[in-house]
Amino acid sequence: MSDPQNSPENPLGRDPHVLLRVISKFLIPLIALFAFYVQFHGDYGPGGGFQAGVILAASVILYALVFGLTEAKRAFPPRLIRYGMTLGVLLYGGTGVVNFILGGEFLNYSNLAHDASHGQHYGILAVELGVLVTVTTVMIAIFYAFGSRQPETSDEDW
Amino acid sequence: MSLIFAAAEPAFVPPLILLDICLLALLVVVAFSIVRMRSLFGIVMLQGVYSLVSAAWFVTLDAVDVAFTEAAVGAGVSTVLMLSAMLLADRKSTPVPMRRQFGALAVVILAGAAMLYAVGDMPAFGDVNSPANTYVGMDFMAKTAEEIKIPNVVTAVLASYRGYDTFGEVVVIFSAGLGVLLLLGLNGNAGRWIARPNGQMLNDHSAPSAALSEDGRTPEQIAEGAS
Numbered sequence: 001m002s003d004p005q006n007s008p009e010n011p012l013g014r015d016p017h018v019l020l021r022v023i024s025k026f027l028i029p030l031i032a033l034f035a036f037y038v039q040f041h042g043d044y045g046p047g048g049g050f051q052a053g054v055i056l057a058a059s060v061i062l063y064a065l066v067f068g069l070t071e072a073k074r075a076f077p078p079r080l081i082r083y084g085m086t087l088g089v090l091l092y093g094g095t096g097v098v099n100f101i102l103g104g105e106f107l108n109y110s111n112l113a114h115d116a117s118h119g120q121h122y123g124i125l126a127v128e129l130g131v132l133v134t135v136t137t138v139m140i141a142i143f144y145a146f147g148s149r150q151p152e153t154s155d156e157d158w
Numbered sequence: 159m160s161l162i163f164a165a166a167e168p169a170f171v172p173p174l175i176l177l178d179i180c181l182l183a184l185l186v187v188v189a190f191s192i193v194r195m196r197s198l199f200g201i202v203m204l205q206g207v208y209s210l211v212s213a214a215w216f217v218t219l220d221a222v223d224v225a226f227t228e229a230a231v232g233a234g235v236s237t238v239l240m241l242s243a244m245l246l247a248d249r250k251s252t253p254v255p256m257r258r259q260f261g262a263l264a265v266v267i268l269a270g271a272a273m274l275y276a277v278g279d280m281p282a283f284g285d286v287n288s289p290a291n292t293y294v295g296m297d298f299m300a301k302t303a304e305e306i307k308i309p310n311v312v313t314a315v316l317a318s319y320r321g322y323d324t325f326g327e328v329v330v331i332f333s334a335g336l337g338v339l340l341l342l343g344l345n346g347n348a349g350r351w352i353a354r355p356n357g358q359m360l361n362d363h364s365a366p367s368a369a370l371s372e373d374g375r376t377p378e379q380i381a382e383g384a385s
Binding site for chain 1: 222223226227230231234235238239242243246305306307308309310312313314316317318321322324325327328329331332334335336338339341342343344
């Protein structure tokens with residue numbers, strides 16, 4: 001977005017989106033916090049890695065919509081995406097391989113701790129974390145890939 | 159007086175069903191206005207409205223996690239993606255002549271009739287003998303409490319009992335992201351690239367065109383020759 005103070009279509013010198021910016025600045029941390037709640041409360045209530053990943057990605061996308069893509073890329077650098085995508089899948093698969101090494105079957109988490117149900121807890125936690133990382137980064141990757149392909153939208157386009 | 163109430167009692171409709179009917183009617187209205195609309199911006203926005211209304215409907219069906227996903231993906235992310243795709247293409251859709259719409263109408267009527275025909279075979283909502291509430295589903299409900307000891311059976315099924323399926327889903331999402339990265343790239347920086355060969359900075363404007371370097375000279379030699 002162009003500098004709102006000096007843009008010619010805005011002679012008053014005021015930011016026309018000031019309400020939007022203030023409210024979303026207040027909301028975005030709450031959305032991200034809610035994503036983590038959905039993630040780590042997934043054992044007890046509705047939710048899990050897929051939902052949390054999408055909500056977390058939506059907070060970054062909202063930031064990009066309101067403050068511009070370059071600002072969003074400073075907050076969430078695109079190079080994180082490549083690592084995140086692969087790291088999530090590797091974390092999921094790696095949890096399965098660790099079970100292998102500990103003497104169980106692939107993706108059977110019972111051997112991760114002394115107690116079988118504790119092992120299941122740890123396994124589910126690790127696996128859901130992998131899902132979260134992959135889903136978040138892929139959603140942001142798709143948005144960056146599409147959103148970067150045109151100049152920023154000017155106000156009269158709407 | 160009590161006789162009238164007794165007669166009217168079986169016809170009493172619980173408010174939740176009224177809410178369901180309202181939401182579904184709203185979905186139909188939104189769908190028809192999407193069909194009749196020409197402005198793609200309005201269509202994208204209405205698709206977001208459609209997703210949000212169906213998310214509300216999922217909440218009344220007690221499928222809160224599906225509602226989460228629908229609200230975040232359908233109303234949030236995919237609306238934004240459709241908007242950015244729309245910005246790359248046209249803002250208005252071209253009207254299709256009436257005679258080319260009969261084929262589509264026939265397909266829709268056939269598919270709708272087949273679905274209506276299948277409704278009779280569906281189990282009632284919450285039926286104890288439905289396939290979802292018998293066989294392996296009941297096993298998951300019974301065993302999660304003692305084997306995994308977490309209250310949310312959905313998470314237990316998703317991450318533990320059906321861990322292979324979920325691993326497959328994550329790989330599918332990963333390959334979707336990989337495909338987008340390979341096809342579009344992350345920065346979409348066509349025309350805005352910067353290269354630093356041998357310490358000198360080149361971008362789209364200062365770089366020599368491909369036709370000039372056909373004779374095998376390096377950019378430095380071209381720059382020397384030009385100066």
